[in-house]
Amino acid sequence: MLIQSFFVPGLAIASYLIGDEKSGTAAVVDPTRDVDKFIDFASAHGLHIRHILETHVHADFVCGSRELKSRLKDKPVIHCSGCNGDEWTQPFADDHVREGDSIDLGDLRLEFLHVPGHTPEHIAIQVFDRTRSDQLPWLMFTGDFLFVGDVGRPDLLGEEAQQELAHELYQSLFEKTAALPDFTEIFPAHGAGSLCGKAIGSRQSSTLGFERRFNKSLQQQNESTWVRSLLDQMPLAPAYFKRLKRINRNGADLIGPQLPGQRRWSAKQIRDRICEECLVVDVRPKEAFAAAHIPDSINIPLGENLPTWAGWVLPYDRPTLLVVDDPDDAAKVTTHLLRVGFDDVRGYLDGGIESWETSGYELASLNTVSVHQLDQLMRNRSNLTILDVRTEKEWDGGHIDGAIHIHGGILQDHLDDVPKDRPVSVICGSGYRASIAASFLKRSGFDDVTNVVGGMTAWQAAKLPTV
Template sequence: MHFAQYYLDCLSQASYLIGDQTTGRAVLVDPRRDTDDYLQDAEAAGLRIELVIETHIHADFLSGHLEIARATGAAIAFGEAAETGFPIRRLRDGERIHLGEGDGEGVTLTVLATPGHTMESICLVIQEHPDDDVPFGVLTGDTLFVGDVGRPDLLSAAGHSPEEMAARLHRSLHTKLMVLPDATRVFPAHGAGSACGRSLSTETSSTIGDQRRLNYALQPMPEADFVRLVTAGQPATPGYFAHDAALNRDGHPLLDAGPPAALTLEEALAARDQQGAVLLDCRPLTSYTQVHLAGSLHTSLDTRFAEYAGTVVAPGTPIVLLAAPGAEREARVRLARIGYDHVIGHLADPAAVLADAQTPVRRSRRIHHTELPVEGGQLIDVRNPAEYQAGALPGARSIPLAVLPDRMGELDPARPVVLYCRSGNRSVIAAALLEAHGFGDVCDVLGGYEGVAAGAG
C-alpha cells in the first residue's frame, strides 16, 4: 500500500493519497486546489488517480476535485446525501472500494456514512488487505479530529439546528467510529487552528484507542450532555465559509496559479477607486505597523493568511496585493485556496512606493497595557468566544474578528477604539479593517491578552 498525508499548516488541512502498488490504482481524498504535489507524487510512485473522494462539502477551503478530474480523468465521489452541480459518484454506507486486481483483493476502502458535521459526511476505513482484523487506519474527515469532534452548527442556515446535527454526530461517532479496534489509526481532515472545531490538537494523527481515552467529546456521557457540550463555545465562523461551501457544491473555475500583474501606485489606487478593489498588505506584521498605505487591509503571509483574508475581504472583491518582492505568487495561490481568484495585480516595489513622500501612508498606533484604559475608549476583544469566556480585560466587549466586518456598525467611529487579541496579530488585522472603514482613532494592545497577563504577573 502507498499511503501519504499532505498537511497544509496555513489552513490546518490534511489530504491523503492511497494506492495499491500492485495495480497502480489510487484514490485521492480531500485535495486542496493546487494539485501539483499529488500529481507528481502519484507519477513518481507509479500510481493512477482513478477516484477523488470528498469526505464532505468543505467550507474552509476550495477543494481540488475539479482540478484533479480535469488532470487525470478521475471520477469525483461524495457521500450519498451530497447534492452537487456536477456529476458525482455517490458512495453508499458500507460500500467497499477495492484497489487490487479484482473485487475482494488488495488495498480496500470501506465507506462509513457519518452525518453530524454535515449531512453528507463520510469516513473511510483503510485496509491493506480486505481480511485484516485491524484496519490500517480511518480517514475521519471533519467527523473526528485529534482531541475534538466536528462542529455541528455550520448547517444552521440550511434548516438543520446545531442540536439536531450534534445528535447525529453523537450517533455517528459511537455506532461507526468507536466500534473500530483501538489500534486503528485516525487521520482527520484538520488540525489545530482550524475553525472547523474548538480544541483540535497539533498532532495530525492518533488512534481510536487514544481518542477514546483522551478526547473530551468521547468520554462516557448521555447524548443530551454531548449535544450541550459540542454546541457551546465554537469559534466564530469566518465570512468566506458560505462562499466556499457553495463553490465546492456547485462548481468553480479551474485554478490559474500564474503570477499577478505588476501595478504602479496610480494603477493600484485607480483599481480601488474605480473597481472597488481592496489593497491587501501581506507583508510581515512589523513591516505593516511601521508604515502602510492609508486604507489598506492587512494579513501577513507569516500567519493564517488566507483565512484572515477571507474574514476581512468579502468574496468576489477585486484585490491588489502589497507583498514583499517575490511573495506575490504565493499570496495569489493561497488566496485561490479559499476561492479568492480576483487578484488583479500587485504593487510593484512596495518599499520604494511607501518611502515616497507623496504616498499617502499611515503608521499603526500600538499601546502598552500600562496605557489602559484609554479615556472614552471602546475596548474590544477580537478573540473567539471560548477565549473571551476563559478570561478578558475589565470592561472589554467581545466582537470576534470573524464577525467584526458585520458588526462594525455597533462601534462609534467618533470615539477611540482599542483592540486586543491573544498575542497581537488579530488585533492589528482588526485595526486595519476599522481604519479602512473610516475609524480615525484606532489602536491595539501590544502583546495582546497574553502580554497584559505577563505584565500583571
C-alpha cells in the same frame, strides 16, 4: 500500501494520497486546490492517481477535486457521497457512493461508511489491505466526522439543523462504528487550529482504541447529555463557511496550471485601480504596515493564519491587489487566498511600498502603543475606548477592565458598537489580529486608532490588572 499526508498549517487541512505500489494505482482524499503536490508525489513514486474521494461538502476550504481531475486530463474518477438526499449531492462527481460501496486499488479495498453528524451526507472511508485482512479495516479516513481528541461540530448548517445533526453524530460515533476494531488507525481531514471542531488535538493521526479511551467526546453517556455538552461553548463559525459550502456543493471554478495574481502593477496603476473598486491587501508585517501604507488598505500579515482571516474580513465581490515585501510572497499569498475562494487576485505592487512612496502618493500610518503606554493613557484619558478583538474564550480568561469585546472576525458587522468620536486602542493576543481590525477601522472612517503591540500577552506579562 503507501500513505502520504499533505498538511496545510493555519487552516489545518489534511489531505491524503493512498497508493498500492504493486499495481501503481492511487487515490487522493479531500484534496485542496493547489494540486501540484499530489501530482508530483504520485509521479515521484511511480503511482497513477485513478480516484479522487471527497468525505463531505467542506465548509472551510475550497475542494480541489475538479482541479485535480482537470490537470490529470480527466482520467481520475471523482467519488462523492450520494447519501441523505440531493441537497448536498455534488453534481460534478462521476460516482455518488452509498454505504457499502467500494473501489479497488490493487490489493487495497476502500469501502464507504455513511457517518452523518458533522454534515448529513458525510462518509468515512475504510481501507482494507487484502494481503493482511479482507474482513477488518486497517485504517479509516474520517474526514470531519472524527478528529484526534475531538469530533466534528454539527452546528455549521444553522440552529435548526444542529440538534438533529448532533444526535446523528452520536449515533454515528457510538453505534455505526461500534463494531470497528480498536486497532483501526484514523486519519482525519483537520488538525489543531481548524474551526471544524472545538478542541482538535495536535497529532494528525490516532487509533479508534486510543480515541475511545481518551477522547472526551467519545466517552459514553446519555445521548441528550452528550449533545448538550457537545454544543456548549462551540466557537464562532466564520460567515465565509456558508459561501464555501455553496461553492463546494456545486464545484469550484478551475484555476489551470498558471497561478493567477502574479502580474506586477506600477504604483500609478494601483492608484488608478483603487478608484475602480479594487481592494488593496497589504500582507507585510504589522510593524511595517503601521509605519507606512496605502490609504484604505487592509493589513493581513503573511503567515499561516492569513487565509482564515482573509475569509473572516475580506469581501468576496472585490478584485484584490497585493502589497508584499518580496515578489516571491505573491505566489504564497495567492495560494492562500485561492484555498478559501478568493479567485480574483489581480497582481501585486511592483517595487513594494517604496515605489508608492517615491511616486509621491499619499501615505497613511497606524499609531502603536506599548502596554505600559496604554496603561498610562487609561489613567489620563477617560474617553479612551479599548477594543478587544479576541475570541470569547480568550476574553473570559481575562481582559482589561472597561474594554469592549467584539470578535475581530465580525467587527465589520458591529461598527456601530464602537464609538467613532473617541480614540480607539485595539488589542488582541499579540498584535496580529489587532492590526487587521485597526486597518479595517481606519478604512471605515475611524480617525484615531491605535494598535497595542504585544497585546494581552504583553499586558499579562507586565502584570497589569485584568478582570
